[in-house]
Amino acid sequence: MSIFEAMGQYGHEQILFNRDEAAGYTAVIAIHSTVLGPAFGGTRLWAYADEKSALVDVLRLSRGMTYKNAAAGIPFGGGKTVILDRRAADRVALFRAHGHFVERLAGRYVTAQDVGTTLADLEVVRGVTRHVAGLGGRVPGGVSPWTGRGVFGAIRAAARERWGNDGLGGRTIAVQGCGAVGTYLLRHLHGAGAKLVVTDVDASRAAQAASELGAKVVAPEAILSEPADVLAPCALGGILNDESIPRLRAEIVVGGANNQLLEPRHGRMLADRGILYGPDFVVNAGGVISGCIELLGWSEAQMHAKVDAIHDTLSEVFAIAKRDRILTEEAAERLAERRIAAGRVDA
Ligand code: NAI
Numbered sequence: 001m002s003i004f005e006a007m008g009q010y011g012h013e014q015i016l017f018n019r020d021e022a023a024g025y026t027a028v029i030a031i032h033s034t035v036l037g038p039a040f041g042g043t044r045l046w047a048y049a050d051e052k053s054a055l056v057d058v059l060r061l062s063r064g065m066t067y068k069n070a071a072a073g074i075p076f077g078g079g080k081t082v083i084l085d086r087r088a089a090d091r092v093a094l095f096r097a098h099g100h101f102v103e104r105l106a107g108r109y110v111t112a113q114d115v116g117t118t119l120a121d122l123e124v125v126r127g128v129t130r131h132v133a134g135l136g137g138r139v140p141g142g143v144s145p146w147t148g149r150g151v152f153g154a155i156r157a158a159a160r161e162r163w164g165n166d167g168l169g170g171r172t173i174a175v176q177g178c179g180a181v182g183t184y185l186l187r188h189l190h191g192a193g194a195k196l197v198v199t200d201v202d203a204s205r206a207a208q209a210a211s212e213l214g215a216k217v218v219a220p221e222a223i224l225s226e227p228a229d230v231l232a233p234c235a236l237g238g239i240l241n242d243e244s245i246p247r248l249r250a251e252i253v254v255g256g257a258n259n260q261l262l263e264p265r266h267g268r269m270l271a272d273r274g275i276l277y278g279p280d281f282v283v284n285a286g287g288v289i290s291g292c293i294e295l296l297g298w299s300e301a302q303m304h305a306k307v308d309a310i311h312d313t314l315s316e317v318f319a320i321a322k323r324d325r326i327l328t329e330e331a332a333e334r335l336a337e338r339r340i341a342a343g344r345v346d347a
Contacts, residue, residue, distance in 0.1 A: 003055070010059045013039075016101070023097035024088035028054060030062035031109055032078040035340050038107055039079025040133070040288065040295075041065035042114030043098060043125070047085040058082040064281060065288075070336035071313060072285035073306060073345045074292055079109045085116065095121045099128025107131050110295060112288075113142070133291035143287035146307050148184025150286030151256045153311035154278050155189070155230055158252045161318045162276050166311075169193035174228035174250065176220075177235030178205040181256040181284070185234060186213055199223040200235075225249055238262040240277075245269045254278035254314075267327040278314055279332040285310060 007015060014031040031039040041062055048054040058080050066078025081098070088094040095117075102111055102125065112134035113122055119142065126132045134143050155173070156166035171194050175182050178200040186196060186209055196215035199222070200206040209215040218226055224244050231250035233239050237259035245266060253260070253275055260280045261267050270277045286307045292298040298306075313335070321331035339347045 006055070006059060010063050012059065012062070015058075016105075018098075018101045020097035020100075023090070023093040024086055025083065025094050025097035026086065027081055027083040027098060027101070028058045029081045029101065029105070029109060030058040030079060031105075032059075032062040032080075033066040033340065034077040034108060035343055036066075036070055036077050036345055037075035038077060038110050038131075039065070040069055040074075040076035040110045040112070040291070041078055041080040042112040042134075043081040043083060043117050043121075044114040045083045045085050045116030045121075048082070051084075054082050054084055066340070067333060067336040068281040068285055069288060070339045070345065071282045071332055072289050073309060073313065073339075074289055075296070075345050076110070076288075079111075080114075081109075081111060083116075091121065092124050095124035096128055099125040099132075102131050103129035105131070110291075112291060133294050134287070142180070143290045144180035145184045146286035146290040146303070147181045147256055147284050148188065148286070149304075150289070150307045150310040151181065151185045151232065151234070151254065151283055152188035152192075153308055154283040154314045155232065155252070155254045156192075157311040157314040157318070158230070158254045158276055158278050161315065162252055167192070170195065171229040172197060172227070173230045173232060174198075174218075174223050174226045175209075175215075175232045175234055176223045176239070176255070177233070177257070178202075178209045179234065182232075182234035183209070185232060185256065186215065190214075197223070197226050197228055230254060233257040233260050240266045240270065242266075242269075245273065245275075248273070248275060250275065252276045252278070254283055255280070256284045258284065261329065264329065267329045271327055276318075277328050279317065279329045282310065282314055282317055282332045 016029040018027045062080035069076040110131045160166040174197040190213040198209045198215040206217045225247040230252040232255035234256045241262035317332045321328045
């Protein structure tokens with residue numbers, strides 16, 4: 001497939017192939033859409049097997065950002081960078097080179113942290129361009145507190161959809177992964193009176209949740225089949241698959257992890273088992289929403305309100321899915337597409 005065919009298939013506006021030999025920098029910046037505002041999406045540093053895999057990844061991820069930002073109701077389009085990891089000797093030179101390419105786009109693309117990049121790398125980018133978000137500086141944990149808060153609201157929306165009210169008191173919630181997002185989510189759930197079951201491959205993190213919040217700890221391989229009302233995946237992508245779905249015992253799956261469905265057809269498998277699934281790109285948008293403080297000068301209160309609106313957005317997604325007899329993932333895409341077609345985030 002040619003590059004223009006691929007752009008046509010994914011619906012991209014622009015792809016930039018960047019190279020700075022001296023800095024060891026080879027990267028692709030994909031701008032999927034600027035209909036709702038500047039393209040916003042992180043920079044990934046990854047050792048791809050070949051150029052084609054890098055290109056497919058950046059096309060897929062940047063398109064995903066268009067949908068995520070539209071569903072989050074923030075005035076941004078979607079973009080993404082992948083830097084081909086060639087073990088550059090000088091990491092500062094690598095990210096300065098990246099900053100120069102981002103700066104040349106004059107605000108058409110705004111970047112942030114992603115897999116393989118650190119806050120320190122982003123500080124280097126910030127030294128060259130102001131078109132960077134997510135450096136936080138306000139709270140420990142970067143953007144994760146807001147992601148955790150958004151996931152909590154989403155679980156409440158799913159509870160209302162399934163059980164008629166969004167109270168979580170006495171409900172058992174299984175959380176996979178007690179990292180940045182999982183920890184903040186667990187605190188909210190504890191505050192709401194939920195019974196917590198946790199796991200982490202890093203046993204000390206699970207133990208921390210047990211001692212701080214009275215959570216029950218189970219082995220990583222046991223969490224998916226744990227008897228629980230809600231399963232909240234907050235670790236890896238692809239965990240909803242042929243092997244795991246038949247074992248699930250929760251009625252609701254809503255969590256912070258990216259790309260939870262291994263393939264789109266796994267959304268159908270969940271629905272066939274009567275499990276209510278909250279599309280991850282709607283549920284975990286708190287982090288990108290928090291970027292609006294730096295990028296748009298929002299107040300904390302404005303940002304909180306938008307993170308808390310994830311609850312209502314997810315309720316709307318469930319309503320669209322019921323009305324149109326489609327999967328919740330498809331309904332979330334439909335909601336985002338409606339906003340993009342209208343050119344307005346509140347459409
Ligand atoms: P993190 O690295 O802080 O936490 C992940 C935790 O999962 C770690 O404690 C790790 O030991 C654990 N883990 C890994 N594999 C596991 C397994 N097989 N079973 C049980 N535990 C396992 O990462 P973070 O930031 O909390 O992100 C979690 C997920 O949420 C990721 O998928 C990330 O892409 C997604 N996400 C995070 C956002 C954020 O604001 N940090 C925003 C949007 C999505």
